[in-house]
Amino acid sequence: MSHTVGIRQVQKQKTRQALLDAALALLEEQSLSSLGLREVTRAVGVAPTAFYRHFRSTADLGVALVEEALGSLHRMVRSTVTAADSSDERIHRAVELIARHVDAYPAHVRFIARERHGGVQSVREAIRGQLGRFAEEVRDELAQDPEARGWSEDDLLMLSHLYVDQMLATSSLFLEALDGPESERERITRLATRQMRLISIGRRHWLD
């Protein structure tokens, strides 16, 4: 059993990552279902056939991109939700956290938003699975909050999905405003903050 890296494996991983990066960049202006294998290899500078050493198809590459993109979202989601409990101050910080995440990983956010309902089934399923896991994590997080006293597991999961969906919707809004004026970004921040606040209010009075 050799866990030695090896020049060879390193090179392969490097090429693989280059393919993923190139694909992600190309997906800024199209959907995965129209992404061609030759298009990706051309962008990287390798022969078309080299693609098969790493992925079975572009759909397969898409599934790999889901892991990568949601890996970066992963950390953000936890921070967001644990911050989104109640106080206006914390909600506002959560929204700004989302904004900063979109600034840092716009291509990842775009990919998830685009392919969540996109034309490639395996990718849709991968995203759905990952988001489902997110929602479960969020539920466990929420369960530890004193405000969750008396809530059923099912209701907590219902709320988690609401939070996750709201976070993605907000991310998408920030994404569209990436190259826009700062005023637009502020408008979105105010909008998202109030929506989050309304949900929090509903949460607080759920058991009334």
Next chain:
Amino acid sequence: MSHTVGIRQVQKQKTRQALLDAALALLEEQSLSSLGLREVTRAVGVAPTAFYRHFRSTADLGVALVEEALGSLHRMVRSTVTAADSSDERIHRAVELIARHVDAYPAHVRFIARERHGGVQSVREAIRGQLGRFAEEVRDELAQDPEARGWSEDDLLMLSHLYVDQMLATSSLFLEALDGPESERERITRLATRQMRLISIGRRHWLD
């Protein structure tokens, strides 16, 4: 000025509609950005060049599809929101209205969900514009409700967007469960009903 229909114009409209229908069907398994002009004409049974008599490109056809798809959604949105004011009974009926709409126009719902964040800019913009108009309509509807007393126009629009997004998210869930078991559809109904209820609770206590 002749507003006579004319055999010729009728035929043209018929072909145009056939192109739209064929495209919508083909888009069940792919995104608009990968939809080919030849693919559509082949499905209809006309020459590829006939396409240009009706649309400049497939993106152009996509914009036309937005009008058609959101026309059917139009009626549903109004019914849903006017019913989603408060009582559990009315909320439940609103969710079932969504479910029935998805049953009736699955291809339309799929198209909007898929292309809202899809790879074709002009189509994204068309959808965004239409949904924005929806939200404004909903706001006007909400404004007439006694519960909206003391609400600012801006807050009403914030709530409208929350309703519209929630409606689309629910539609998408029902769509994925179209060929699934009835139990799954019931699960979604319960989930969406509770989410809508939580939002309504937040709405009721917004001015506290």
Next chain:
DNA sequence: AATTACAGAGAACAGTTGTTAACTGGATGA
């Protein structure tokens, strides 16, 4: 009845696509 307008057909174009097969050369392991 003669002329015009125009939806659709047909053929051809250069360029693209995914996939197969056989090959090369340098890292790997015995």
Next chain:
DNA sequence: TCATCCAGTTAACAACTGTTCTCTGTAATT
């Protein structure tokens, strides 16, 4: 040192793409 492995290359394939130009037949207009 030598045989093996394997990431990436090269060449070729049939099939497909969007777009142009020319043509046809018939409805609409005069």
